[in-house]
Amino acid sequence: MIEIGRICIKLAGRDAGREAVIVEILDNNYVLIDGNVRRRKCNILHLEPTEKKIDIKKGASHEEVNKEFKKLEITTWETKPKEKAERPRRQRKKKVQESKTEKPEEKKEEKPKKEKQPIDARIVSVTKKKEPAKKAEKK
């Protein structure tokens, strides 16, 4: 009864009562199982073979087993690889750096032009104011 493709029911452990398929025969006592259970090595004594059988190759993957199980309407789960989450910290750092680099350049360009003009204007204004004041005192 124990051969590749035989559907069994697991009798022991957290997956007890669920359907499994023999994927590979490892030993006199042990087989590799998959299906509605965790894919793992299993003792033959912990399996109860049923009349059902499916066509799979030796060492078939979980996806191949899933396809065959869907035909028999046995529930299984599909393994999904986790999507890599974006790292918000690095983005924030980049934004800060950009803003920092942009700001000082603008200031450097603007400041000298602005400062030069008012300083000249102030000096002129001060000198202009002082002169008439001195003249007034003399008079």
Add this chain to the structure above:
Amino acid sequence: MPRPSKKSRSLRRIHVKTPGGRTTVHYKYRKPKAAKCSCGAVLKGIVRERPYKMKKIAKTKKRPTRPYGGVLCSRCLRKMLVEKARNK
């Protein structure tokens, strides 16, 4: 003489040896009875504690993780599953 409330026989008496070499009696509440399967076998891997201690223990440490864990013994579960598989 112990306090009258400590004379109740629902309390368990524990003899404790103190650091001074004297033996004294401590009083504690008794533990609940061991959980049993319907076949009469004592269920293993189940914690026997008072409710206030059971609160602190994780669920996975209180009973086996297999289906019907803490209700049926492993032998009864195996029989049940084998019968189901063969009758189908």
